[in-house]
Amino acid sequence: MSRLLTPDALEAAIRQVGAERYHDKHPFHRLLHGGKLDRGQVQAWALNRYCYQAGVPRKDAALISRVDDRALRRAWVHRILDHDGALEGKTGGEDGGIERWLVLTDALGLDRDYVITMQGALPATRFAVEAYVAFVRERTLVEAVASSLTELFAPSIHRERIAGMLESYDFIGERAMQYFRRRLDQANRDADFALAFVKRHATTPEAQAAAVDAVRFKCNVLWAQLDALHHAYVAPGLVPPGAFRPEGT
Amino acid sequence: MSRLLTPDALEAAIRQVGAERYHDKHPFHRLLHGGKLDRGQVQAWALNRYCYQAGVPRKDAALISRVDDRALRRAWVHRILDHDGALEGKTGGEDGGIERWLVLTDALGLDRDYVITMQGALPATRFAVEAYVAFVRERTLVEAVASSLTELFAPSIHRERIAGMLESYDFIGERAMQYFRRRLDQANRDADFALAFVKRHATTPEAQAAAVDAVRFKCNVLWAQLDALHHAYVAPGLVPPGAFRPEGT
Numbered sequence: 001m002s003r004l005l006t007p008d009a010l011e012a013a014i015r016q017v018g019a020e021r022y023h024d025k026h027p028f029h030r031l032l033h034g035g036k037l038d039r040g041q042v043q044a045w046a047l048n049r050y051c052y053q054a055g056v057p058r059k060d061a062a063l064i065s066r067v068d069d070r071a072l073r074r075a076w077v078h079r080i081l082d083h084d085g086a087l088e089g090k091t092g093g094e095d096g097g098i099e100r101w102l103v104l105t106d107a108l109g110l111d112r113d114y115v116i117t118m119q120g121a122l123p124a125t126r127f128a129v130e131a132y133v134a135f136v137r138e139r140t141l142v143e144a145v146a147s148s149l150t151e152l153f154a155p156s157i158h159r160e161r162i163a164g165m166l167e168s169y170d171f172i173g174e175r176a177m178q179y180f181r182r183r184l185d186q187a188n189r190d191a192d193f194a195l196a197f198v199k200r201h202a203t204t205p206e207a208q209a210a211a212v213d214a215v216r217f218k219c220n221v222l223w224a225q226l227d228a229l230h231h232a233y234v235a236p237g238l239v240p241p242g243a244f245r246p247e248g249t
Numbered sequence: 250m251s252r253l254l255t256p257d258a259l260e261a262a263i264r265q266v267g268a269e270r271y272h273d274k275h276p277f278h279r280l281l282h283g284g285k286l287d288r289g290q291v292q293a294w295a296l297n298r299y300c301y302q303a304g305v306p307r308k309d310a311a312l313i314s315r316v317d318d319r320a321l322r323r324a325w326v327h328r329i330l331d332h333d334g335a336l337e338g339k340t341g342g343e344d345g346g347i348e349r350w351l352v353l354t355d356a357l358g359l360d361r362d363y364v365i366t367m368q369g370a371l372p373a374t375r376f377a378v379e380a381y382v383a384f385v386r387e388r389t390l391v392e393a394v395a396s397s398l399t400e401l402f403a404p405s406i407h408r409e410r411i412a413g414m415l416e417s418y419d420f421i422g423e424r425a426m427q428y429f430r431r432r433l434d435q436a437n438r439d440a441d442f443a444l445a446f447v448k449r450h451a452t453t454p455e456a457q458a459a460a461v462d463a464v465r466f467k468c469n470v471l472w473a474q475l476d477a478l479h480h481a482y483v484a485p486g487l488v489p490p491g492a493f494r495p496e497g498t
Contacts, residue, residue, distance in 0.1 A: 065310035
């Protein structure tokens with residue numbers, strides 16, 4: 001990319017990355033949303049995805065830790081609260097997204113301590129999550145913000161997931177889906193803010209290319225997690241040593 | 250330190266560091282609180298200290314970015330809000346400590362943009378602040394938490410400062426002191442939490458020694474800032490190139 005794009009053309013380039021590489025296109029998600037997985041496979045997905053949920057507030061804190069602009073820090077800190085929840089008295093004591101994720105893993109019959117310690121997670125899941133935290137800590141601020149922009153593509157996958165999983169799995173109820181219902185609003189608001197930031201601050205061809213690459217990187221972070229799940233729990237079904245094994249396998 | 254200390258002996262060792270090295274013993278603070286500085290020197294102090302205030306939420310975010318324990322993250326995130334303030338609607342839109350610090354620099358007649366850009370700050374101030382952020386990002390979690398423990402010693406210096414500055418300087422009023430009044434409560438609460446954490450988690454002689462060293466390090470961060478101020482604005486009064494020069498000097 002050698003010419004400076006207009007902000008709208010930059011947005012289009014970012015959205016094109018999603019159209020090509022967002023993990024809604026991964027075969028594992030097709031299976032998950034289409035009701036093609038058994039309970040053990042859905043458990044494996046939920047406990048691995050917990051690692052990602054738990055990494056997100058650390059990623060957002062890493063971003064804040066490098067921002068000199070107080071207005072940006074103030075606009076970003078609610079993401080930490082959205083995921084971690086807030087203690088009683090400060091913001092009303094909301095539970096947060098991680099707690100809502102644990103409601104899902106509870107509903108799937110997973111032991112909460114086992115989930116939280118991440119002992120059964122696939123190493124590849126954890127490597128992908130840590131790569132994301134490191135990226136946000138080390139790259140330019142525009143890249144760090146841009147890497148959040150997969151949220152632009154999230155609401156449609158969440159809607160598809162809620163409908164598909166509720167319809168397909170008798171072991172999934174409305175309560176277990178509350179994480180995704182809540183993210184429908186949060187992700188829209190957050191993505192709008194981050195997209196405006198990137199469009200305003202990526203003001204050279206190099207910065208714009210890096211911002212698009214950051215979205216590509218983040219798609220890879222998400223995709224790699226599903227590849228690892230697919231390999232371990234679908235085909236060929238080769239669970240690495242120490243990782244979660246569904247009952248009866 | 251080769252034997253394991255009891256938690257109370259560890260606390261005593263940490264408090265001993267404060268008794269020996271906290272910056273309330275620095276000659277610059279004696280001058281500041283005793284009414285011995287002129288307005289230009291107080292301006293220099295306030296605009297340099299702004300760098301430290303602005304670094305603190307980044308330091309706290311750096312800490313959160315490495316914490317896997319959600320309960321600890323939830324207990325720490327209010328520090329970011331305390332300093333940065335919170336946007337309207339999420340926690341009532343409080344201004345935060347940095348805004349209160351800017352009320353002080355306003356009252357001293359400093360231009361707000363000049364303060365926020367930190368252009369006039371001493372390089373040594375900024376180096377000390379960045380060393381603090383890096384320490385919290387890179388050392389063990391116990392050391393990172395322990396480095397906050399100078400807050401144990403802060404309330405007495407704040408009380409001394411409020412009384413001394415209000416009495417001594419006709420250019421300082423009650424409103425300019427609101428930062429310190431507010432910190433009286435916040436620092437107590439935060440220090441109690443951090444001290445309990447360090448006493449509980451520093452469970453080897455090496456970890457205990459490192460925790461005490463972290464408090465020493467932090468005292469050095471504070472002390473070095475006053476050394477630089479003293480050298481530039483008191484004796485010998487050698488202002489480095491590009492740094493703030495009080496009017497008429």
